[in-house]
Each structure stands twice: as structure tokens, then as C-alpha cells.
Amino acid sequence: MPGATEGAIVAGIDGSPAARTAALWAADDASLRGLPLRLVHVYRVPVAKMPGVLPPEETIRVGFAHQGQEWIFQAREAILGRFPELPVESAVREWSAVPALIQESTTATMVVLGSRGLGGFTGPLIGSTAVSLARHGHCPIVVARGRRPDDPLPEDSRIVVGTDGSPTSEAALGFGFDEARLRDAGLTVVRTWSEVVDHGAVRPHLFDVDPAEIEAEERKSVEEQVAPWQDKYPDVPVEIVVRRGRPIRTLLEFGTRARLVVVGCRGRGGFEGMLLGSTSQALVTHSECPVAVIRPAVPVESGAVART
Structure with a gap:
């Protein structure tokens, strides 16, 4: 696992508004606990079924990694704008979301996900991924959600x-x-x-x-x-x-x-x-x-x- 700090709070990032909301919730919790925040994006290169039509696999891989890094940069900027002293580390990983998050959970204090997304974390806790994380994860799993996908999260109750x-x-x-x-x-x-x-x-x-x-x-x-x-x-x-x-x-x-x-x-x-x-x-x-x-x-x- 690349550069993971023991005890960090992990937030899954996929570029969606829900993932950014979840990352801010995770950042708030990390700040309160005095822990670092770890932003993780997981991508998988699809198998090309039309060779010669699609770009080479390595080109697709580089594009996916670059997009993941951009999404993490955007989330990091939003987080540091609100929590400027918070230690933030990041990782862009080529793998499947479930095993990657389960592995992240072995050293994390908690893993935080949005309720819905665009890419690797789409529908993260609806179906088999929920069961897998709950049954095989090694730390608490938090789904940061509001009444509707774009609603702010409750803070005063x-x-x-x-x-x-x-x-x-x-x-x-x-x-x-x-x-x-x-x-x-x-x-x-x-x-x-x-x-x-x-x-x-x-x-x-x-x-x-x-x-x-x-x-x-x-x-x-x-x-x-x-x-x-x-x-x-x-x-x-x-x-x-x-x-x-x-x-x-x-x-x-x-x-x-x-x-x-x-x-x-x-x-x-x-x-x-x-x-x-x-x-x-x-x-x-x-x-x-x-x-x-x-x-x-x-x-x-x-x-x-x-x-x-």
C-alpha cells in the first residue's frame, strides 16, 4: 500500500460531488481527532475489445491515473481551504475498489465514502460492495450522505x-x-x-x-x-x-x-x-x-x- 500512514482517516475520491462532501466530512473528523487524512482514488483499465480502434492500454492507463490525480488535487484544495493545518496524503491506485478499500482499512482509523459517485466508487454501499466492506473491512465504514445527494450534511443535531x-x-x-x-x-x-x-x-x-x-x-x-x-x-x-x-x-x-x-x-x-x-x-x-x-x-x- 503506497505511503499509508498508520491510523489515517481514508476518504474515497472519484470526482463526484458526493465524494467531495464525504472527503470534507472525513477531513473534519481527522482534524477533531488529530489524525492525517488520506485521499484514495482507485481505477481499473477496461479490457479493450476493439484493438486498433481504442488507444493503446498504456495510454488509457496514463489517462485514468492523470484524471484520478486531478480529482484528488481538487478535493485536497477544497479540504485545505477549510482545514489549512491538516496533514493530507494521497494515493492513486490501479486495482478494484473493494479489495483496495479493504486493504486501506487494515491501517486506517475509518474509511469514508460518498453515497453515490461517478467512477470507481459508484453506488459504493448499495449491493455487494457494502457487504464486502462490512464483512471484510478492518475499521469503521462511514457513508457521508444527506437527505438528497447534493444537500449539505447535518451538523447541529x-x-x-x-x-x-x-x-x-x-x-x-x-x-x-x-x-x-x-x-x-x-x-x-x-x-x-x-x-x-x-x-x-x-x-x-x-x-x-x-x-x-x-x-x-x-x-x-x-x-x-x-x-x-x-x-x-x-x-x-x-x-x-x-x-x-x-x-x-x-x-x-x-x-x-x-x-x-x-x-x-x-x-x-x-x-x-x-x-x-x-x-x-x-x-x-x-x-x-x-x-x-x-x-x-x-x-x-x-x-x-x-x-x-
Whole structure:
């Protein structure tokens, strides 16, 4: 991986307005954390099916690389205009976007992408790329999006974290508390429950359940989960919401008035499979604010082959 600084925040660049918005969000976060920002453009030279008609492959490669460098230059200028002291490094890489970003994630604090783009990051979290990054990435993935593609990102509202008590939601809580501290924001912790399903399984004695008892148990559970984080971050105002309903619908509702929604990539109950199907696609497609997908740290596989 060319010149990557350990712990940098990585932003994917493809020349689109959404990617520039994402890069500015990443720059803001890097500035708050005191970390460098790394701008990455990934391109792939298409296979020429009409030799003699198209330019030689090397000419196309040079053109793609030059265009990527130009897009990174434009993003860098916009970033330094707002954060003049921020260390910014860059890389233009010939590869496929998913493996390149997964490799970048092995040394990054987080990877930030726009909600839609023009080139290598087009539709980055809609479909197989979302699943790949969530399942195989080594750091948080943030999709910086607003209500509409060209809308500014929200800045003055609360951070929302979805939790179900699983280890992955514990990691999401830690990320949410840290972001709330950095951005001097309040934090809303959301837990949903169902009379039918309990942590992914149908409840026993289904027709004898007491909704008030279920809600009380869930509230006690989330309060116990949140308590150590409140001790660690005493200056972060915390609101706990326990609600009957579906997690995606609840998170989308809170996302209409949030500056960031944070979820784990998989859980044991209400948020299980968040990034493995239609629920994930609904969240990253329809959320009206940035979305952070968190997974517990995973070791880099030994013998992995580095590519540039």
C-alpha cells in the first residue's frame, strides 16, 4: 500500500460531488481527532475489445491515473481551504475498489465514502460492495450522505446509536460516544423490541408475553450496557430510547433529525444482519444523515498479499 500512514482517516475520491462532501466530512473528523487524512482514488483499465480502434492500454492507463490525480488535487484544495493545518496524503491506485478499500482499512482509523459517485466508487454501499466492506473491512465504514445527494450534511443535531447488547453494538456505542465527545453533541441510544421475536428467535409462550415487562427488561439491559460508557464520557448528554418496532424503521425515523447514525455490522437480535441484506440497503440508501457501520477489530490475515 503506497505511503499509508498508520491510523489515517481514508476518504474515497472519484470526482463526484458526493465524494467531495464525504472527503470534507472525513477531513473534519481527522482534524477533531488529530489524525492525517488520506485521499484514495482507485481505477481499473477496461479490457479493450476493439484493438486498433481504442488507444493503446498504456495510454488509457496514463489517462485514468492523470484524471484520478486531478480529482484528488481538487478535493485536497477544497479540504485545505477549510482545514489549512491538516496533514493530507494521497494515493492513486490501479486495482478494484473493494479489495483496495479493504486493504486501506487494515491501517486506517475509518474509511469514508460518498453515497453515490461517478467512477470507481459508484453506488459504493448499495449491493455487494457494502457487504464486502462490512464483512471484510478492518475499521469503521462511514457513508457521508444527506437527505438528497447534493444537500449539505447535518451538523447541529444528535448522534444516534442502534444497540441490541451484542459485542458489535458495544463497539458501535464506543464509536458513538467518541464522536459525540469530539463534536460536542448529544447521544441517543436506541433499542427496539418485539413481542414475537427475542434476539432472533421466536419467543416461547408467545401468547402470554407482557409487553410492559418486555420493555422494562430491555430498558434495564440497555441502561446496564450504556452505564460504563457514561462513566467514561461523563460530559456527553445521553438519551435512551426503548421502543417497540422494527429497527430499520426506527433508525430511519431518528436519522431524519440526526447528524450521524451508528450501527454494528451484525448483532444478535434487532439489528442482526444489518449489513447482510435489504435492511442494510434501506439504511444506506434512505438515511437522511451519514451512517457509520462498525465491526469489532479483526486481525489482518497472515500471508495477505499487498497490492498497489
